[in-house]
Amino acid sequence: xxxxYISKEKFPEVVGQLMSHGxxxxxxxxxxxxxxxxxxKPEDIDLSFQNTRLSPKDLFHPHSERMFTYSLAKDDPExxxxxxxxxxxxxxxxxGIRPCDAKAFQLDDRNFDTETIKDPWWVERRKTTTLVGLxxxxxxxxxxxxxxxxxxxxxxxxxxxxxxxxxxxxARSVTxxxxxxxxxxxxxxxxxxxxxEKEAQAKKAAEExxxxxxxxxxxxEKNTLELFHDPLWExxxxxxxxxxxxxxxxPTCWCFDIxxxxxxxxxxxxxxxxxxxxxxxxxxxxxxxxRSQKIxxxxxxxMHKLKYYPEKYKDGPACVGCGRCVKGCPVNIDIRHxxxxxxxxxxxxA
Amino acid sequence: xxxxxxxxxxxxxxxxxxxxxxVVIGFRKGTIxxxxxxxxxxxxxxVDQLVWDGNCGVNLANYLPKRTDRVAVVAKxxxxxxxxxxxxxxxIKREQLHILGAPCKGMIDKRRIKAELKxxxxxxxxxxxxxxxxxGRDLKLTLNRSDFLQENCAICIHRNPVLYDDLVGxxxxxxxxxxxxxxxxxxxxxxxxxxxxxxxxLIAGCxxxxxxxxxxxxxxxxxxxxxxxxxQWVGKTIDPTDTRTFHFLRAYHLAGRCTDxxxxxxxxxxxxxxxxxxxxxxxxxxxxxxxxxxxxxEMRPALDFYRPDDPQAFIK
Numbered sequence: 001x002x003x004x005y006i007s008k009e010k011f012p013e014v015v016g017q018l019m020s021h022g023x024x025x026x027x028x029x030x031x032x033x034x035x036x037x038x039x040x041k042p043e044d045i046d047l048s049f050q051n052t053r054l055s056p057k058d059l060f061h062p063h064s065e066r067m068f069t070y071s072l073a074k075d076d077p078e079x080x081x082x083x084x085x086x087x088x089x090x091x092x093x094x095x096g097i098r099p100c101d102a103k104a105f106q107l108d109d110r111n112f113d114t115e116t117i118k119d120p121w122w123v124e125r126r127k128t129t130t131l132v133g134l135x136x137x138x139x140x141x142x143x144x145x146x147x148x149x150x151x152x153x154x155x156x157x158x159x160x161x162x163x164x165x166x167x168x169x170x171a172r173s174v175t176x177x178x179x180x181x182x183x184x185x186x187x188x189x190x191x192x193x194x195x196x197e198k199e200a201q202a203k204k205a206a207e208e209x210x211x212x213x214x215x216x217x218x219x220x221e222k223n224t225l226e227l228f229h230d231p232l233w234e235x236x237x238x239x240x241x242x243x244x245x246x247x248x249x250x251p252t253c254w255c256f257d258i259x260x261x262x263x264x265x266x267x268x269x270x271x272x273x274x275x276x277x278x279x280x281x282x283x284x285x286x287x288x289x290x291r292s293q294k295i296x297x298x299x300x301x302x303m304h305k306l307k308y309y310p311e312k313y314k315d316g317p318a319c320v321g322c323g324r325c326v327k328g329c330p331v332n333i334d335i336r337h338x339x340x341x342x343x344x345x346x347x348x349x350a
Numbered sequence: 351x352x353x354x355x356x357x358x359x360x361x362x363x364x365x366x367x368x369x370x371x372x373v374v375i376g377f378r379k380g381t382i383x384x385x386x387x388x389x390x391x392x393x394x395x396x397v398d399q400l401v402w403d404g405n406c407g408v409n410l411a412n413y414l415p416k417r418t419d420r421v422a423v424v425a426k427x428x429x430x431x432x433x434x435x436x437x438x439x440x441x442i443k444r445e446q447l448h449i450l451g452a453p454c455k456g457m458i459d460k461r462r463i464k465a466e467l468k469x470x471x472x473x474x475x476x477x478x479x480x481x482x483x484x485x486g487r488d489l490k491l492t493l494n495r496s497d498f499l500q501e502n503c504a505i506c507i508h509r510n511p512v513l514y515d516d517l518v519g520x521x522x523x524x525x526x527x528x529x530x531x532x533x534x535x536x537x538x539x540x541x542x543x544x545x546x547x548x549x550x551x552l553i554a555g556c557x558x559x560x561x562x563x564x565x566x567x568x569x570x571x572x573x574x575x576x577x578x579x580x581x582q583w584v585g586k587t588i589d590p591t592d593t594r595t596f597h598f599l600r601a602y603h604l605a606g607r608c609t610d611x612x613x614x615x616x617x618x619x620x621x622x623x624x625x626x627x628x629x630x631x632x633x634x635x636x637x638x639x640x641x642x643x644x645x646x647x648e649m650r651p652a653l654d655f656y657r658p659d660d661p662q663a664f665i666k
Binding site for chain 1: 372380381382383385386387388389390408412413461464465469471473557558559560561563564567577579582585586587588589616617619620621
C-alpha cells in the first residue's frame, strides 16, 4: 500500500499527469447534473458533487455496444462471418468514482466475469481501467449504502481511495494497480500528520448522517415463495408506470438485449441495455410472456435485488444503496420503503 | 391547496362507505421532498394516507385505462382533460368514474427548485398558498411558489377541471393573456438546419427508458410501436436516428390528443424538454382545426373527424 497527499491547488496538475498517461473519466457538471465523462482538460472534473445522476456503468457496459460486424454480400468470401467491432481498451482511469459505484462493479462481475463465463469486453475494460475513488463526505438524503454492506468510505471495490480532508486529498492505494497508478504521480506530498484524524472524523460523520436505515436480515430469512406471494406487491406495484428509469440509472442492473441490424449487404450485432420493467424483456418467441403483468415485473426487480441474488450468492444484496432509483423514479417508488415492507412482510402503511 | 387533503379524504370515505366506488385514486405523501406517490385506496383506513399539495404533478388519468371497477379519481384541470380523452377514446366509461375535481394553481417543478438550491438538499418543506419554505442543513429558504411551477403549469389555461362530480376546493381564476407558444415560435423561425441541430441537441441525452411515454395518459396502446418485435419497427440504440424516430413518432401519436399536462417532462430522468414537440402539434391543431384536446366529451377529436365545411381545399 502506498499513500500520498495531493493539495487541492496541485490537483489539476495531477489530473493532467494522469491524462498524459491515458484516458481519464470523471464527474463533469452538465446542465443541472454531474455525469461521468471523459475529461478534455483537467479543469473539466468537478469533485464538488454528491453523486452523478447516471451510474458510471456505461464505461464498462455501454447502453448501445457494437459487438460484431458482418457482411451479407453474396460474393463476399467472408459472408456471414462475425468480426469483432474495434473497441478502445487503452488504459484509463475513472477518477472520483464513489465507493458505492465501485462496489457495484464487483457485484456486476458476478454476471460478466465468472470462472465459467467471461464477457470479453467487460473483463478487458475492467482490466485496463483503474478506479480512483473519492470517499463520500456528504451522502445524499437518498443514500443508504451503509445498510447495503458497503459505505461512504468503503475501499473494497476501488484501486485507490481518495479522501477529501479539506485543503487536499489523501490518496491511498488498495490494489497493486492502484499502487502503480500513484507511483507515476510527480510533485505530490507525504500525508500530513493531522490528516488521519480528519479522515476519521469525516468517515464517522458521513456514516452517521445515513445511519442504518434498513435491516436486510428478515428478508434473507423469509421463505422465498411466501415473499413472492405476499400481498405487499399489490400495494407496491400500483403507482409503477413500467418505465426503465430505475434499471437504467442503477449501477447493478446489467441486463441487456442482443439485436442484429442490417442495412443493405452489411450488418451489425448490437448489445443494448434492457430492462425487466419492459414487457418485451420476457416475451417468448412462442408468444407467451411469463411476466406479462406489471405486478410481476415490479416484484421481479425488488426480489432479484433483495432476495434472489443474496440467496444465490450468499454475499449481500444486489444493491449498493446509491439511491439513484429513489431520486429518478417518476412516481416515487422507494426501494427503502419496499425493503421495509418485505422485511415486515405486511402491506401496512409506512 | 393543502385544505384539499381533508376534502379528498372526506369524499373518498363517503364514496367508499356508500358503496358508490370500489377504489379511490389519489396521492400519498412521498418519501422524498417534492415527490408524492400515486396511491390506490380501497378502505377507509387507506384513505387517511391521501394527501394534496404542490407535488401532485403526476397525471392520474394514466391509471384509468382498462379498469373495470368503479373508480373515484382526484383530477386537476389537466387530469380531467385526459379523462375526457379516455372517455372519447373508449378507454373508460363515464359511468365508472366519480371525478373529484381539484382546481389547481400549478404544480411545483422539482428541477427548478433543485437549480435554486445549488446542491443543497432539503430535509423539510412547508408549502403555503403562495410560498414554499425549505429547510435543510445550512439551508433555510422561502421561495415564491409561482416562480417554481412546472413550465406547462405556468402557461396553463385550464386550471379548473373540465369535468367533475365533486369539487375538493373552490374554482380558481383561469390565467388570461398567456402566451402559450413563445418557445414554439422560436423554433418555427429557425432554418431547417438549425431545427435539426436544435432537436438533436434536445434529445441527445435520451437513454430510451420510455418514462415520457409511460407517464403519458394518452400513451396506452397495448403494444407500443417501439415494442413491436415481429418484425421490429424501431431501433433501440441511442444512435441519433433511433432516438429521433422514437421521439418524433411518439409526438405525432399525440397530435390533437396532448393536453400539455407535462407528465412526460416531469418524468424524464435526463431532463429532456420533449413538450417542444407536442406543443408544436397542439398549436397546429388549434390553428388548423380550432380544436383543444380533452375539453368536451361530446366532441370527436380533430384527427378522426371530417367536417364538410372544412376550410382547407386539399381535403375536398
